[in-house]
Amino acid sequence: MIKLTKPLQTLILGIFVIYALTPVYLVILAAMRSEADLFSGPLTMPWPPNWQNFSRVWGDSGFSVFFMNSMKISASVTILVVLCAPPAGYAFAKMKFRGREPMFALFLAGLVVPAPSVIVALYGNLQTLGMIDSHIGVILPQAALLLPFSIFLMRTVMQDVPDELIEASTMDGATPFETFIRVVLPVVRPGIMSLILIVFLFSWQEYLLPLVVLQTETLKPITVGAASLQGRYGVDYGGIAAAGLIAFAPLVVLFLAMQRSFVRGLSAGAVK
Amino acid sequence: MTSRTAYFFLLPALILYSVFVVLPILQVVGYSFFDWDNGIIGQFVGLNNYSRLGSDGVFWAALGHNAIWVALTLAFPLMAGLLLSAILAERNSSTIRWMAAIYFIPRTIPLVVAGIIWGWIYNPLFGLLNFVLDSVGLGSLAGAWLAESNTALLSLNVVGAWTFFGFCVVIYLAAIQSIDPSLYEAAEIDGAKWWRKFRDITVPLLKNSTLFLGLYAAIEAMRFFDLIWVTTQGGPGYATEVLTTHVYKTFFLVGDFGYAAVLSVVLLAIVLSISSISFWILRSK
Numbered sequence: 001m002i003k004l005t006k007p008l009q010t011l012i013l014g015i016f017v018i019y020a021l022t023p024v025y026l027v028i029l030a031a032m033r034s035e036a037d038l039f040s041g042p043l044t045m046p047w048p049p050n051w052q053n054f055s056r057v058w059g060d061s062g063f064s065v066f067f068m069n070s071m072k073i074s075a076s077v078t079i080l081v082v083l084c085a086p087p088a089g090y091a092f093a094k095m096k097f098r099g100r101e102p103m104f105a106l107f108l109a110g111l112v113v114p115a116p117s118v119i120v121a122l123y124g125n126l127q128t129l130g131m132i133d134s135h136i137g138v139i140l141p142q143a144a145l146l147l148p149f150s151i152f153l154m155r156t157v158m159q160d161v162p163d164e165l166i167e168a169s170t171m172d173g174a175t176p177f178e179t180f181i182r183v184v185l186p187v188v189r190p191g192i193m194s195l196i197l198i199v200f201l202f203s204w205q206e207y208l209l210p211l212v213v214l215q216t217e218t219l220k221p222i223t224v225g226a227a228s229l230q231g232r233y234g235v236d237y238g239g240i241a242a243a244g245l246i247a248f249a250p251l252v253v254l255f256l257a258m259q260r261s262f263v264r265g266l267s268a269g270a271v272k
Numbered sequence: 273m274t275s276r277t278a279y280f281f282l283l284p285a286l287i288l289y290s291v292f293v294v295l296p297i298l299q300v301v302g303y304s305f306f307d308w309d310n311g312i313i314g315q316f317v318g319l320n321n322y323s324r325l326g327s328d329g330v331f332w333a334a335l336g337h338n339a340i341w342v343a344l345t346l347a348f349p350l351m352a353g354l355l356l357s358a359i360l361a362e363r364n365s366s367t368i369r370w371m372a373a374i375y376f377i378p379r380t381i382p383l384v385v386a387g388i389i390w391g392w393i394y395n396p397l398f399g400l401l402n403f404v405l406d407s408v409g410l411g412s413l414a415g416a417w418l419a420e421s422n423t424a425l426l427s428l429n430v431v432g433a434w435t436f437f438g439f440c441v442v443i444y445l446a447a448i449q450s451i452d453p454s455l456y457e458a459a460e461i462d463g464a465k466w467w468r469k470f471r472d473i474t475v476p477l478l479k480n481s482t483l484f485l486g487l488y489a490a491i492e493a494m495r496f497f498d499l500i501w502v503t504t505q506g507g508p509g510y511a512t513e514v515l516t517t518h519v520y521k522t523f524f525l526v527g528d529f530g531y532a533a534v535l536s537v538v539l540l541a542i543v544l545s546i547s548s549i550s551f552w553i554l555r556s557k
Contacts, residue, residue, distance in 0.1 A: 004466050009359045013371060016356060019434065020375050023389045026400060030392070080288070088285035097278035103286075110293055112543040114495035116516040117536035120523050121299035122292065124311075144292035147285055176277045205382040207498040212524065223384045227502050230388055237392070244385040251380040259373055266439070267446040 024252075030241035053242035057229075061239065063246055065218050066225035070247075073138055073210070073221055074203040080143040081150050081199045086192060088147075089154020090180060094166060104155075110148030115208050118145075123212060137213045138221075142206055146199055153198075156268045157191030158184070194265025197258055201251055222247045297540065303533035311529055321530045331535065334513045337425055341432070341493040341514070349433035350485055353440025358474050360441070361448045372445060375438035383435065387502035390431045394418050418504055421511035428512060431499060436492075440485055447481040448474065480554075487550045494543050515539045 032049040057063045092104050122141055131137030161184055169179040207223045214220050226243045255262055304321055307314035325331055360368050393400045394417035402414035417427040459469050497516040500506060506513035519539065523532035
């Protein structure tokens with residue numbers, strides 16, 4: 001049996017740091033380079049960095065538009081989910097009503113539904129509704145597909161709200177809706193923050209739905225834009241790398257800044 | 273409190289979910305029993321569309337690849353996450369925070385972008401992997417990783433693992449930190465070394481997290497699409513075809529609506545049975 005000594009443990013930790021960060025380093029490197037060839041030459045960061053790839057991709061290849069589309073879609077999806085999931089999670093956590101168990105099971109089943117398996121019917125429905133090639137046709141289904149996870153998270157969060165708080169508010173003559181807005185929501189603010197971050201992240205990363213729903217170039221989000229750039233300019237590695245960086249840098253920064261919130265939200269479902 | 277109040281709170285979510293998730297699922301199930309001609313629904317044909325599954329070699333290959341993907345995910349990123357979090361748990365809190373953050377970064381990168389970056393690493397002409405192999409004298413192992421059918425799926429799984437192991441670390445760490453430290457202290461008094469403590473305390477007490485992550489990995493392995501689509505599109509040949517890409521191609525490229533619906537139903541049936549079986553196991557304990 002090998003002995004897992006302290007230095008060996010540190011080595012293992014280090015190897016996985018390299019595994020995690022090498023691809024990230026490479027894409028930054030490629031984005032900062034002017035040469036057409038990608039990794040020939042030294043693997044050190046060029047100095048001073050070359051921002052040409054960014055300005056070219058941002059302007060000429062339309063990434064400012066893709067970026068704004070991603071912003072618009074992800075923000076709308078997040079708002080929609082935040083309007084729908086907390087009240088539903090509250091109902092499942094704190095209210096007794098007919099059909100509670102089957103209804104919760106219905107949402108729970110949605111946790112595992114693969115988007116590609118609903119797309120066959122969803123595509124036709126969106127056509128009927130006149131939502132193909134429009135942002136609303138991406139936003140509504142995406143929010144709906146994120147609801148099971150969001151409701152599950154909100155239910156877990158709402159279960160920790162003390163019953164006495166709700167009862168006291170009801171005693172004071174508040175309607176259930178007033179109680180929810182004035183008493184419950186302020187208590188679960190950290191949970192809502194986690195929800196916002198995670199939904200925004202998932203929505204920003206989404207590829208399949210916008211790929212099939214949107215045809216007009218100027219409507220596409222950044223994931224679809226980056227993938228199509230790869231097809232169009234197969235050899236413009238610097239440009240593709242810059243595009244990729246624009247696509248994920250905001251997410252990495254957001255995650256590092258709000259790490260606690262993310263982790264709380266992601267592990268909430270697993271612990272219970 | 274009346275039921276009506278509860279329904280009022282549930283209504284927005286219920287409407288959105290019913291229209292854009294539940295309804296399409298019911299429709300897909302319905303579509304799978306009909307004959308389709310150029311996207312127009314035809315006659316009811318019962319199970320005729322389903323009978324094609326048996327002779328569809330691509331379907332069985334795809335199913336096999338999904339199964340391999342599940343097995344590889346359980347074997348590598350899940351185990352790595354378990355080991356890493358056990359090692360990390362003994363370090364100070366700022367090390368824990370930073371390392372967990374670094375390990376989680378790949379998960380924040382859209383799979384589309386991850387696929388592009390790793391495509392470069394695997395590139396036979398200028399890719400980093402062959403370059404590194406060459407420079408350490410293992411040039412004979414270099415290859416066209418994503419273009420050869422015996423390495424493509426495994427190479428892509430390394431990318432999948434890259435995005436997943438940090439998530440495992442985060443989940444395991446949350447659970448490890450709730451283990452009673454006196455258990456470890458007692459073991460140390462008995463002279464137990466690191467490996468013994470890991471095997472006899474950490475691993476058994478993390479069983480629930482392992483079950484959760486295993487279930488999550490299995491479901492994700494059935495659902496993933498983006499990574500395959502931006503790298504190999506199921507190729508070379510059908511070497512990396514999975515159920516989702518098979519559905520996508522059958523629907524959008526072949527236009528075979530009836531059979532695409534059948535494949536969707538099969539995919540749904542698989543994920544729903546995986547989740548209900550594990551739910552049942554969790555409940556019965």
